[in-house]
Amino acid sequence: MSQHFPKDFIWGSATSAYQIEGAWNEDGKGPSIWDVFCLIPGKVHEGDTGAIACNHYHRIAEDVALMKAMGLKAYRFSIAWARILPAGRGAVNQQGIAFYNKLINELLANGIQPWVTLYHWDLPAALEFEIDGWLGKDIADVFTEYAEVCFAHFGDRVKNWITINEAWVVAILGYGHGVFAPGKKSTDLPYVAGHNLLLAHAKAVALYRTKFQPLQLGTIGITNNCDWREPFTNSEVDKAAAQRALEFFLAWFADPVYTGDYPAVMKERLGDRLPTFTDAEKKLLKGSSDFFGLNHYTTMYAVDATNNKEQGSVYGNGGLSADQDVNLSISPDWKLTDMQWAIVPWGCKKLLQWIAERYNNPPIFITENGCAFDDKLVDGKVDDIERVAFFKGYITAIGEAIDTGVNVQGYFIWSLMDNFEWASGYAKKFGIHYVEKDSLNRIPKASAIWYKGVIDANAV
Ligand code: GAL
Numbered sequence: 134m135s136q137h138f139p140k141d142f143i144w145g146s147a148t149s150a151y152q153i154e155g156a157w158n159e160d161g162k163g164p165s166i167w168d169v170f171c172l173i174p175g176k177v178h179e180g181d182t183g184a185i186a187c188n189h190y191h192r193i194a195e196d197v198a199l200m201k202a203m204g205l206k207a208y209r210f211s212i213a214w215a216r217i218l219p220a221g222r223g224a225v226n227q228q229g230i231a232f233y234n235k236l237i238n239e240l241l242a243n244g245i246q247p248w249v250t251l252y253h254w255d256l257p258a259a260l261e262f263e264i265d266g267w268l269g270k271d272i273a274d275v276f277t278e279y280a281e282v283c284f285a286h287f288g289d290r291v292k293n294w295i296t297i298n299e300a301w302v303v304a305i306l307g308y309g310h311g312v313f314a315p316g317k318k319s320t321d322l323p324y325v326a327g328h329n330l331l332l333a334h335a336k337a338v339a340l341y342r343t344k345f346q347p348l349q350l351g352t353i354g355i356t357n358n359c360d361w362r363e364p365f366t367n368s369e370v371d372k373a374a375a376q377r378a379l380e381f382f383l384a385w386f387a388d389p390v391y392t393g394d395y396p397a398v399m400k401e402r403l404g405d406r407l408p409t410f411t412d413a414e415k416k417l418l419k420g421s422s423d424f425f426g427l428n429h430y431t432t433m434y435a436v437d438a439t440n441n442k443e444q445g446s447v448y449g450n451g452g453l454s455a456d457q458d459v460n461l462s463i464s465p466d467w468k469l470t471d472m473q474w475a476i477v478p479w480g481c482k483k484l485l486q487w488i489a490e491r492y493n494n495p496p497i498f499i500t501e502n503g504c505a506f507d508d509k510l511v512d513g514k515v516d517d518i519e520r521v522a523f524f525k526g527y528i529t530a531i532g533e534a535i536d537t538g539v540n541v542q543g544y545f546i547w548s549l550m551d552n553f554e555w556a557s558g559y560a561k562k563f564g565i566h567y568v569e570k571d572s573l574n575r576i577p578k579a580s581a582i583w584y585k586g587v588i589d590a591n592a593v
Pocket of ligand 1: 149152298299302358428501547554555563
């Protein structure tokens with residue numbers, strides 16, 4: 134790789150609480166909607182659950198030692214809301230606070246910056262029962278109460294906060310397709326859930342900025358996910374379709390944060406189905422992210438489907454397609470990961486340029502990028518050639534985007550450890566360390582060693 138990244142570029146890796154912690158009901162933790170969802174037959178591949186996962190809850194020291202050995206400068210993890218507030222609000226569980234204190238202190242002692250996500254999909258189950266989860270009118274305030282507990286306990290040491298991970302996934306997969314917790318299927322509810330997720334983000338940021346940021350001096354933002362959408366042909370309608378697909382995917386959540394409101398195309402097409410923000414809410418939203426958090430994995434071609442709706446009715450990766458009139462496809466020439474996601478590094482570069490242009494070149498942190506392959510353990514080692522090739526391709530494309538002026542400031546590999554991959558269970562191996570469920574070994578893959586080389590080569 135020829136590029137050199139900026140000197141203070143943040144090289145990290147990421148995980149989330151439900152996917153690695155285990156200890157689902159230990160030390161006073163309350164159940165989350167994922168604890169419950171996993172128990173419903175047919176929801177998760179082979180009935181897997183995150184009850185034990187990578188047992189990270191009991192293995193902080195050795196997991197942080199692995200991060201240090203890899204040379205990570207930063208580690209992104211999420212807090213399990215129900216570990217801190219078992220009923221979602223009210224009484225604070227001191228043992229939960231103690232766990233995250235221990236993790237944060239261990240990271241800092243090893244020179245690794247904690248990047249903390251407040252919400253990575255594991256809503257306390259009590260809030261689903263009592264206030265209708267992300268559909269409830271009080272959820273944004275309840276989230277802000279939880280955020281305050283976190284800022285107050287950890288903000289003296291945590292300087293990088295992410296409010297919500299991938300509101301799109303919560304809304305579309307949790308409330309549209311119903312394949313993620315809480316498993317609701319609807320054409321309208323995703324827009325209600327998405328609206329409340331945005332308000333929760335904005336309120337938590339407002340609280341941080343007024344009450345904590347002046348003293349704690351940290352940064353706070355939201356992480357959204359987006360694939361790239363490439364027009365399938367050069368026709369004006371396909372170009373417009375690709376643009377529309379990006380607006381229904383990323384601008385749905387990023388426009389409110391940068392401009393205070395939803396994209397015009399969503400308002401026009403959805404009418405009353407898209408909730409509206411009051412003027413006060415628009416003000417709260419506009420400018421509510423100190424950085425642009427981006428999770429990016431793949432690319433698809435977009436074709437206009439205005440006169441061809443029947444083909445556009447069902448797909449998993451683009452939102453509710455009938456609302457967009459876009460059909461998606463991939464090229465047979467593109468290599469696929471084991472999740473069947475196409476490997477297209479130039480799509481990453483184009484997406485970064487699209488963000489820079491639309492949002493006035495904000496500081497971008499790629500908070501997730503990575504690939505699933507079913508790595509084989511041979512003589513105690515994993516030679517994950519495909520994963521190294523994937524990272525080479527994507528990191529090179531990111532370097533090229535930086536060369537064209539895009540302000541990318543950090544990159545986090547998904548994931549540190551093979552882990553519980555939501556509805557796919559443990560079938561897909563995503564991490565740069567190999568780990569079986571509750572394995573006694575964390576075995577570095579070739580990609581982890583390669584990544585250390587990249588970090589060292591770009592070290593200050
Ligand atoms: C993201 C998610 C992660 C991880 C990854 C790979 O959408 O934030 O938790 O599962 O995808 O599928």
